[in-house]
Amino acid sequence: MRSKKWMVLIFYTYLFLSVGYLTYSTYSRGDKLWIVWGISSIGLGYQVVRFLIDKKKDGWNTSYVVADHRILGKIKLSLAISYVFIIIFLITGAYGIQQGFFIFEAFDTIVAGIIFSLLVFMISQVVQQFIN
The missing domain is CATH 1.10.287 (Helix Hairpins)
Structure with a gap:
């Protein structure tokens, strides 16, 4: 691009x-x-x-x-992995809140989901550098 x-x-x-x-x-x-x-x-x-x-x-x-097609492909794959991770994390948190399982506050669950999805994105970027 x-x-x-x-x-x-x-x-x-x-x-x-x-x-x-x-x-x-x-x-x-x-x-x-x-x-x-x-x-x-x-x-x-x-x-x-x-x-x-x-x-x-x-x-x-x-x-x-700014970026070529190979880099954009790697970024898209990492974003997809991190998106799936954050969806699974937030669905699990929402189910826990709905069932009354309050270990963390709702805001803490959202912040933790965002932080962990960013970590998954960064880790998947590093792993893709070694694979490709």
């Missing part, structure tokens, strides 16, 4: 600004999660600056290879 360099820069800048806004809004509400959003915002700001430094010599209208 090819896209123009200025489009990639706009996407990175949008992510940086939106996560920065989330940082500010969670800080103004008094939540403790603003630290995580702040670290993510700093990382995205670094990504924007690094992209600007790396691509300043090239023309902004030239094509930039």
Whole structure:
């Protein structure tokens, strides 16, 4: 997949600004999660600056290879595996909540399902690198 360099820069800048806004809004509400959003915002700001430094010599209208079909296939397979995992995890949690089996709160179950599905996605990406 090819896209123009200025489009990639706009996407990175949008992510940086939106996560920065989330940082500010969670800080103004008094939540403790603003630290995580702040670290993510700093990382995205670094990504924007690094992209600007790396691509300043090239023309902004030239094509930039974002991903080819092999990489997209691997990502799709990993997302499918992680999707199946999160569905199984959340169905099991919902059944447990419905039956009155409250070991964890509902919000904790959702957060754990999201975290574990991200871990499964990352592990499946690593495993696919060794297989292919």
